[in-house]
Amino acid sequence: MRSAYSVETVRAAERELMARLPEGALMQRAASGLAAACAELLGRVYGSRVVLLVGSGDNGGDALYAGARLARRGAGVTALLLAPERTHPGGLAALRAAGGSAREAAGGALDGRAAEDGAVAAGVAELIRRADLVVDGIVGIGGSGGLRPAAVPLAVLARASDAVVVAVDLPSGVEADSGEVRGEAVRADATVTFGTHKPGLLIDPAREYAGATRLVDIGLRPHLPPTADLEALQHADVAALLPSPAAESDKYRRGVVGVAAGSARYPGAAVLAVSGALHGGAGAVRYVGPAGDAVIARFPETLVSAGPPSKAGRVQAWVVGPGVGDDAGVVDEVLASDVPVLVDADGLRLADRAAVRARTAPTLLTPHAGEAAALLGTSREEVEAARLPAVRELAARYGATALLKGSTTLVAGPDGGPVRVNPTGTPWLATAGSGDVLSGLAGSLLAGGLDALDAASVAAYLHGLAGRVAAGEGAPVGASEVAATVARVWRDVVGGGWAAPSAGY
Numbered sequence: 001m002r003s004a005y006s007v008e009t010v011r012a013a014e015r016e017l018m019a020r021l022p023e024g025a026l027m028q029r030a031a032s033g034l035a036a037a038c039a040e041l042l043g044r045v046y047g048s049r050v051v052l053l054v055g056s057g058d059n060g061g062d063a064l065y066a067g068a069r070l071a072r073r074g075a076g077v078t079a080l081l082l083a084p085e086r087t088h089p090g091g092l093a094a095l096r097a098a099g100g101s102a103r104e105a106a107g108g109a110l111d112g113r114a115a116e117d118g119a120v121a122a123g124v125a126e127l128i129r130r131a132d133l134v135v136d137g138i139v140g141i142g143g144s145g146g147l148r149p150a151a152v153p154l155a156v157l158a159r160a161s162d163a164v165v166v167a168v169d170l171p172s173g174v175e176a177d178s179g180e181v182r183g184e185a186v187r188a189d190a191t192v193t194f195g196t197h198k199p200g201l202l203i204d205p206a207r208e209y210a211g212a213t214r215l216v217d218i219g220l221r222p223h224l225p226p227t228a229d230l231e232a233l234q235h236a237d238v239a240a241l242l243p244s245p246a247a248e249s250d251k252y253r254r255g256v257v258g259v260a261a262g263s264a265r266y267p268g269a270a271v272l273a274v275s276g277a278l279h280g281g282a283g284a285v286r287y288v289g290p291a292g293d294a295v296i297a298r299f300p301e302t303l304v305s306a307g308p309p310s311k312a313g314r315v316q317a318w319v320v321g322p323g324v325g326d327d328a329g330v331v332d333e334v335l336a337s338d339v340p341v342l343v344d345a346d347g348l349r350l351a352d353r354a355a356v357r358a359r360t361a362p363t364l365l366t367p368h369a370g371e372a373a374a375l376l377g378t379s380r381e382e383v384e385a386a387r388l389p390a391v392r393e394l395a396a397r398y399g400a401t402a403l404l405k406g407s408t409t410l411v412a413g414p415d416g417g418p419v420r421v422n423p424t425g426t427p428w429l430a431t432a433g434s435g436d437v438l439s440g441l442a443g444s445l446l447a448g449g450l451d452a453l454d455a456a457s458v459a460a461y462l463h464g465l466a467g468r469v470a471a472g473e474g475a476p477v478g479a480s481e482v483a484a485t486v487a488r489v490w491r492d493v494v495g496g497g498w499a500a501p502s503a504g505y
């Protein structure tokens with residue numbers, strides 16, 4: 001399991017750890033890891049041109065000490081100071097002692113007003129343009145509210161330069177705790193983060209600004225609480241959660257999932273939800289709804305019934321909503337059942353909200369940003385800009401587990417606890433019907449006995465991997481191909497031998 005902790009928790013752990021170490025030791029650990037990562041990215045340190053963007057805090061201190069290490073190995077290192085009078089003194093001295101130089105970043109010398117205007121001093125633009133490596137030590141976990149105006153031109157110049165941009169701890173300007181980006185922020189090729197991931201490194205839009213993330217161990221782990229704020233399943237976690245039939249299993253013991261989906265207008269949604277359900281490990285898939293003929297034609301193994309959900313026979317979990325059009329009755333009926341229910345797509349619009357809140361069996365809601373916005377009474381843009389607060393709010397407000405789909409899929413449980421962030425996936429999954437496959441898959445895992453948080457996060461993991469494998473080196477895929485690829489990635493996950501592109505962080 002990969003985990004991320006909020007700034008407040010990181011600060012508390014750092015205080016505990018620092019109290020046991022000699023002064024400055026922690027920063028040296030951070031700087032040493034940072035310098036090693038920079039050296040690796042540079043390939044050849046000797047003779048390289050390195051520019052440090054240095055803010056007023058310890059984030060700048062890390063950059064300066066790492067710069068000193070690179071200067072000792074023969075790099076030409078220049079620090080651009082955003083607040084010359086408040087620069088980390090030890091870091092600056094170390095850089096100078098190692099042969100590096102420092103100058104003011106902002107235009108207008110010591111005139112604070114000019115700095116606020118966002119002008120850069122003469123030669124600064126050229127320096128950044130010609131650099132091989134730019135180290136972003138403007139601000140780390142001490143920052144909030146977006147980049148200050150004086151730092152904005154540096155972020156813009158770094159982006160325009162061909163240099164490799166390495167962010168220290170976090171790309172400056174992103175919100176560490178939520179992944180929000182307010183205005184300009186540094187766009188890094190890589191981020192070297194210390195002690196633990198911060199939530200913003202794993203959640204869009206900030207995740208995109210971080211590039212490839214590398215974690216440097218500074219000894220913080222034992223001082224962090226056992227429960228993280230955010231966690232990401234890895235292959236081994238998923239393998240341990242996936243159901244597998246035992247010798248005495250039969251189709252009923254493996255779990256039966258009911259799928260109430262599709263309509264005369266949208267029979268395809270039923271077919272796709274069933275295709276996902278058939279690959280999720282349940283022993284049988286029951287389909288109820290008007291698209292039975294289309295379902296049977298494609299998947300003859302489905303148990304199809306024409307009547308209402310309550311007459312379909314016992315199931316261990318329901319999926320309701322994909323393509324049901326305006327059939328609110330079917331959604332009401334499924335919500336009235338006493339088994340876990342996954343509500344998706346049209347079901348999210350039609351569901352009686354009080355009925356969702358009143359359920360005693362687990363409920364799993366799987367909206368995309370637009371559907372989440374409708375459920376929260378806000379806009380899609382607001383949900384996309386602040387995905388973590390949105391998914392937490394959804395879960396709390398509806399007393400349900402919420403899976404928020406999109407560029408970063410997040411899953412939150414109704415009682416707080418760590419939010420799961422899905423590390424797999426590809427934008428190629430943004431294709432019609434792929435959400436229907438996901439809901440079938442998650443419903444099947446629910447029927448197989450996984451709790452809602454596990455079922456949702458395991459389904460998102462497999463679905464994301466299947467999307468990647470189906471898209472291969474980058475070709476469009478249809479939702480049917482994603483469903484058909486689930487068996488292959490399932491095998492790879494339980495076999496542990498999957499050798500595909502890394503999950504990205």
Ligand SMILES: NC(=O)C1=CN([C@@H]2O[C@H](COP(=O)(O)OP(=O)(O)OC[C@H]3O[C@@H](n4cnc5c(N)ncnc54)[C@H](O)[C@@H]3O)[C@@H](O)[C@H]2O)[C@@H](O)CC1
Nearest residue numbers: 014027030057058059139140141142143144146147148169
């Ligand atoms: N606390 C620790 O034990 C360790 C901290 N380390 C580093 O220290 C960093 C935290 O240091 P600090 O607490 O000094 O905080 P930062 O260095 O992150 O930022 C503090 C300063 O940045 C300025 N600032 C705040 N918001 C800004 C914005 N939006 N735009 C521009 N400037 C802004 C403020 O004037 C503030 O003084 C971590 O991110 C990490 O890089 C590491 O050295 C490892 C050990």
Ligand SMILES: Nc1ncnc2c1ncn2[C@@H]1O[C@H](COP(=O)(O)OP(=O)(O)O)[C@@H](O)[C@H]1O
Nearest residue numbers: 368405406407426427429430432433434435436
């Ligand atoms: N930019 C993206 N990057 C990664 N995955 C995405 C992106 N956009 C959408 N997805 C994924 O694609 C699927 C689309 O589901 P959904 O929006 O319900 O579409 P549909 O209703 O057509 O099935 C979800 O699993 C979602 O997480």
Ligand SMILES: [K+]
Nearest residue numbers: 139168170172
């Ligand atoms: K930074």
